[in-house]
Amino acid sequence: MAKRAAKSDETAMPVANSELRRKQSPPAEERFAQELAFLKAADTSIRPDGWFLSPQAIVTFVCGSRGETLRLPKGCEDKSLPDSLVITEKFVGERSLVERCVVTLAGERGLLLVVEPGTAKSMLSELLATGVSGTSALTIQGTAGTTEEHLRYSWNYAFLLAQGPGDAALVPSPMMTGMKNGQVVRIEEVTRCLPEVQDALISQMSERRLMIPELQGDSGSIFARPGFNVIATANLRDKGVSEMSAALKRRFNFEVIAPIAEHHREVDLVRLQATALLHESNVQTPVDEGLLDILVTAFRDLRVGRTVEGWNVEKPGSVMSTAEAVAIAASIGRQAAYFPSQKDPLSLIPCLLLGAVLKDDAQDRARLLAYWDSTVKRRAENSRNWQRLLELRQELMQ
Ligand SMILES: Nc1ncnc2c1ncn2[C@@H]1O[C@H](COP(=O)(O)OP(=O)(O)OP(=O)(O)O)[C@@H](O)[C@H]1O
Numbered sequence: 376m377a378k379r380a381a382k383s384d385e386t387a388m389p390v391a392n393s394e395l396r397r398k399q400s401p402p403a404e405e406r407f408a409q410e411l412a413f414l415k416a417a418d419t420s421i422r423p424d425g426w427f428l429s430p431q432a433i434v435t436f437v438c439g440s441r442g443e444t445l446r447l448p449k450g451c452e453d454k455s456l457p458d459s460l461v462i463t464e465k466f467v468g469e470r471s472l473v474e475r476c477v478v479t480l481a482g483e484r485g486l487l488l489v490v491e492p493g494t495a496k497s498m499l500s501e502l503l504a505t506g507v508s509g510t511s512a513l514t515i516q517g518t519a520g521t522t523e524e525h526l527r528y529s530w531n532y533a534f535l536l537a538q539g540p541g542d543a544a545l546v547p548s549p550m551m552t553g554m555k556n557g558q559v560v561r562i563e564e565v566t567r568c569l570p571e572v573q574d575a576l577i578s579q580m581s582e583r584r585l586m587i588p589e590l591q592g593d594s595g596s597i598f599a600r601p602g603f604n605v606i607a608t609a610n611l612r613d614k615g616v617s618e619m620s621a622a623l624k625r626r627f628n629f630e631v632i633a634p635i636a637e638h639h640r641e642v643d644l645v646r647l648q649a650t651a652l653l654h655e656s657n658v659q660t661p662v663d664e665g666l667l668d669i670l671v672t673a674f675r676d677l678r679v680g681r682t683v684e685g686w687n688v689e690k691p692g693s694v695m696s697t698a699e700a701v702a703i704a705a706s707i708g709r710q711a712a713y714f715p716s717q718k719d720p721l722s723l724i725p726c727l728l729l730g731a732v733l734k735d736d737a738q739d740r741a742r743l744l745a746y747w748d749s750t751v752k753r754r755a756e757n758s759r760n761w762q763r764l765l766e767l768r769q770e771l772m773q
């Protein structure tokens with residue numbers, strides 16, 4: 376018996392402890408723990424009650440310190456912090472939009488981020504919740520299966536049967552915890568929730584309290600403390616299971632996030648995020664610059680329906696999001712590193728681009744071919760990379 380156990384240990388995949396503890400996608404409060412602690416220590420601006428950082432510090436946290444080195448004020452006790460730090464840009468977009476979001480969160484209405492898929496609404500809501508409350512953990516994922524309990528509370532039936540209704544048996548929802556602690560609650564894809572779930576949200580957001588009829592006295596109502604608010608997200612494309620009611624819409628200030636406006640900022644972002652993803656896959660080789668430029672340019676042409684040269688492009692039905700460009704860049708980087716002798720990385724672009732384009736509408740393949748026959752062909756006259764891409768047209772037929 377002992378022998379068999381030893382044998383199975385030998386065949387088990389060796390995994391280091393640190394490897395087991397590593398998370399694939401740690402929350403913002405863990406990824407940026409040092410920046411948050413630094414900003415908190417350096418924060419001297421006015422801060423609404425219950426907030427972790429001041430509105431100004433939150434905007435700096437989300438949009439970065441624009442390359443400026445921030446310094447800790449004299450007399451700061453915390454020796455674990457560096458004396459100075461440059462805060463990284465996380466959300467690429469208008470600073471004024473982030474300011475408006477922060478101002479909304481300090482008021483009595485919730486914040487609704489509306490956007491095309493893959494345009495960083497979840498990321499922005501996570502960063503804002505972290506800045507306001509120090510945590511992004513209070514999250515409800517809106518789906519057709521989301522029930523009122525996800526917004527209110529439920530019961531641990533073992534405790535309920537043993538002890539009757541009471542605090543021990545109560546299982547709070549993120550909403551209840553947010554109200555109790557005065558923290559921001561995130562509701563992802565709110566339009567996918569059924570109407571009755573959205574209705575429950577209306578009363579919670581206007582009354583700012585949650586009743587527990589089963590409990591007597593003070594325990595029977597939770598009043599929201601300062602700092603509580605809601606950030607919801609919704610897709611422009613996918614209206615979800617049911618559209619929001621007018622009453623619920625009135626409880627939110629809407630902010631529409633546009634795709635990244637400048638070409639070079641999108642290239643920088645795709646490079647940065649693809650490199651980070653590649654590091655996670657133990658790939659240290661950077662993504663080729665020429666390839667990055669072609670990828671982002673093609674995504675932007677197809678997203679906007681017009682090239683920088685002013686040529687018209689027939690837009691496919693799919694979104695062509697920055698998030699997908701990041702995924703493709705990382706995928707090319709991995710393929711090149713894991714199978715270096717196989718293919719020239721540029722030759723992977725047509726198939727991956729086709730994968731991004733061809734989602735719902737079979738006609739989108741024809742649209743991509745038309746893009747090849749017009750824009751790619753015209754650019755091929757002056758650029759070797761676009762010339763190579765033109766020669767790979769047959770890859771789109773597979
Ligand atoms: N303006 C932007 N700033 C920073 N990252 C961006 C931006 N636009 C897109 N991204 C990229 O998009 C990725 C995913 O964003 P996120 O998941 O927040 O999108 P989403 O809008 O919630 O998408 P979905 O609709 O699929 O849920 C980010 O990690 C980043 O790579």
Ligand SMILES: [Mg+2]
Pocket residue numbers: 496497498563608
């Ligand atoms: Mg999302």
